[in-house]
Amino acid sequence: MNTSQAFIELVRKRTSIRKYSDQSFEAQEFKEILNLFKELETGLFGSKIRYKLISNLDEQAETRFGTYGFISGAQYYIAGAVNQNPMAFIDFGYNTEKLILALTGLNLGTCWLGGTFSRGQFAEEINLQENELLPCITPVGYATESRGLREKLIRFGAKSDTRLPFETLFLNTETNTISDDFIQMLECVRMAPSASNKQPWRLVVTDNQFGFYLKRTAGYGKFTPGNDLQQVDMGIALAHFTGAAEAFGYTFTISNGSNMEILPEMEAVAEVVLSK
Ligand SMILES: Cc1cc2nc3c(=O)[nH]c(=O)nc-3n(C[C@H](O)[C@H](O)[C@H](O)COP(=O)(O)O)c2cc1C
Numbered sequence: 001m002n003t004s005q006a007f008i009e010l011v012r013k014r015t016s017i018r019k020y021s022d023q024s025f026e027a028q029e030f031k032e033i034l035n036l037f038k039e040l041e042t043g044l045f046g047s048k049i050r051y052k053l054i055s056n057l058d059e060q061a062e063t064r065f066g067t068y069g070f071i072s073g074a075q076y077y078i079a080g081a082v083n084q085n086p087m088a089f090i091d092f093g094y095n096t097e098k099l100i101l102a103l104t105g106l107n108l109g110t111c112w113l114g115g116t117f118s119r120g121q122f123a124e125e126i127n128l129q130e131n132e133l134l135p136c137i138t139p140v141g142y143a144t145e146s147r148g149l150r151e152k153l154i155r156f157g158a159k160s161d162t163r164l165p166f167e168t169l170f171l172n173t174e175t176n177t178i179s180d181d182f183i184q185m186l187e188c189v190r191m192a193p194s195a196s197n198k199q200p201w202r203l204v205v206t207d208n209q210f211g212f213y214l215k216r217t218a219g220y221g222k223f224t225p226g227n228d229l230q231q232v233d234m235g236i237a238l239a240h241f242t243g244a245a246e247a248f249g250y251t252f253t254i255s256n257g258s259n260m261e262i263l264p265e266m267e268a269v270a271e272v273v274l275s276k
Helices: 003-013 027-039 088-105 119-125 149-158 180-190 229-247
Strands: 049-055 076-083 137-141 201-206 209-214 251-256 267-275
Touching: 003 088, 003 180, 003 229, 027 049, 027 088, 049 088, 049 119, 076 088, 076 119, 088 137, 088 229, 180 201, 180 229, 201 229, 209 229, 229 251, 229 267
Parallel strands: none
Antiparallel strands: 049 076, 076 137, 201 209, 209 267, 251 267
16 A cells, blocks of 8 residues: 555544453553654644653542543543643644554554543643643543444534535635645545534645635634634644645645635634645
């Protein structure tokens, strides 16, 4: 399989796993996870990120860490802390999705959690500092053979198996002719996970320039005050796009949204320019 097909497969393979088997990791996997943490210490826009692998194995209790019943059987969690700055949520989303895709490649299951976890417990465990944010965590481990009933209900509630139409997400692709490579790379963005599957990413494609805009879901922020999950979603979309671009043999430059065209009802987040 060539690199572009391998990346598309990885993106397709990733799915939120909420029920875990009791199979434990091998020493090699611990090593690989810790190496990934090291590789992902700095965000695209310079944020400092530190990850911690947290054991949930406690003989005294079935679950040490609270996820309000959303996750079952997880032996480990990964928490990430990022220093506060204007691009913190984007950087966190970008690096953490890179981590999640790499874990998917190791056949490990994950599930972004930005709302349904006991924040205080994880903040304590990672020793969260005053200038840091803890946007999300993920369980990590082997999936059970089939999804649990509760998991199926959560997926049904969030319509997790669907995505918005291509033309809704990629604004001027109907009128512009874009290459087959670009279509496949944009499909990788379309398959990305997002909080409550809201898919707030909108892209404006002009030749080899890709403007990433955030179209916020009305009222969404009030569920997680101070934790901008839709900016995290933007970082995730950028990770899928740049990962796909590299796999298709492109190099890219990225800049923040300050010089992007202002469009109604959307926030300019970042612009990616590709070259070959
Ligand atoms: C930033 C972010 C936060 C999320 N928070 C939660 C959460 O708190 N609880 C949960 O069960 N799922 C959470 N999810 C998972 C989404 O519901 C899931 O990604 C989406 O429904 C698409 O399903 P998929 O990941 O299987 O493709 C979150 C996803 C993202 C990207």
